[in-house]
Amino acid sequence: MTRRHQQIAEELRQAIAEGTYPVGSALPSESELALTHGVSRGTLRQAFGTLQSEGLIGSRQGARRVVLATTPSQSFTELRSFAQWARAGGRAPGGLVLSSARGKATEAQAAQLQLAPDDEVLHVLRVRTLDGEPVLLERTVYAGWAADAVERLPDDCESVTQSLYEAAGLVMCHGEHHLDAVAAGTTDARELGVRRGSPLLRVRRTTTTADGRPVETSDDRYKPGSVVFTVRNSVQANPLVRTSPTA
Amino acid sequence: MTRRHQQIAEELRQAIAEGTYPVGSALPSESELALTHGVSRGTLRQAFGTLQSEGLIGSRQGARRVVLATTPSQSFTELRSFAQWARAGGRAPGGLVLSSARGKATEAQAAQLQLAPDDEVLHVLRVRTLDGEPVLLERTVYAGWAADAVERLPDDCESVTQSLYEAAGLVMCHGEHHLDAVAAGTTDARELGVRRGSPLLRVRRTTTTADGRPVETSDDRYKPGSVVFTVRNSVQANPLVRTSPTA
């Protein structure tokens, strides 16, 4: 059963994509759409909220909502596994474990994974491919309590996140990502097929379960050109003028 | 006048920061907090929604909300100008225009700025500093209709976004950002004080007004080490299992 507000959001999304409401134009008012869809204003606002968080529409008090874009910004605001993300873009994800070893957590790792110092962790080096081409090298550290499930996965596992859910009921739910750029090291260069010292996009991330328990922390390095991260955002309620008198 | 739901969100934010609700613990239920704050459940949910979008708490139907982090994720989900962002981190922003010239828009630029081909645009090359150290080189293209206001700004303008608002009423409201990594070119190397070919984080962005009209499109290159972008996100309503039967 799909929720009513989701249906309405999808209808509006399509109408925007089809050009019924071109970029820059105003949408019908809340009360108008609530009437035509036979739904209360609250439900309609919920649908609008979804579209707003996708960056499709913008709003200001007193004025009608405005179309900002025709396609939802994907990728980031919604956490996606590499495999899901690849398939959403119509590309075939692949992967291969290069090495896997148990060891002790460093102090920093223990802190990030909320473990006691010297707790056991599992280090995995994994290359990920898109349509057969290597695009991403992952250095992942799994918390010890998740290590068994990870080790049982096949080396060429296509979707780690999906498999961990199916095999161990592990749901990776929240994530924190830090992005910067680094020069490719020897291993990076060899596995990704680039020159040593060439630029890579680095994403350091920590993933947690629904109740906030960290499962893994990872250093992911992307070959440029193959992958671009996109974020769409807005000044939410407060226009610039309100943020501070002099800032 | 601050809204009730904002006050409650702020109270909860502080309680979380102070450790009243440690990471991983469950928060009181909606109805409970609604009672103690003397407010309806809807208002309380609005406050919770804010905290959720800041990545502080997570929720699943049927279970109590859970604390995921103690500090709100800044920077990205909320659009911020360089100057605002710098001040929020307690650092002093600076800037200097290196060159500024009018010209015709390329086809790609015209499309991105929603201009007619051959419309006039303003190219600005600007270096940005943090505590005096250059960290960012901006190559910005402004739509012709905004060019006059931009040219009237002082060369060492500290906050372009703020000044454009004050001088011309221009409010940059929405933005789309594409992130990848590139090697530093000759100009990048000279202005940022790095070696040619060393890795830079590139952010290509387009900024628009409240009604979706593009003001500028820019190629920004960040010196690594000085700046890290952070994104915190969640699988929203649908847990992994729901996304697709086989994906």
Next chain:
DNA sequence: GAGTGGTCTAGACCACAAT
């Protein structure tokens, strides 16, 4: 001043989690 979105209420029912 009319219309719009933002806020808030007080109720209801449902799907799901915990026990």
Next chain:
DNA sequence: TTGTGGTCTAGACCACTCG
């Protein structure tokens, strides 16, 4: 079974935009 969050309703008032 009980309690929780997710959905939805039908109203109300306010702050704001716009003609």
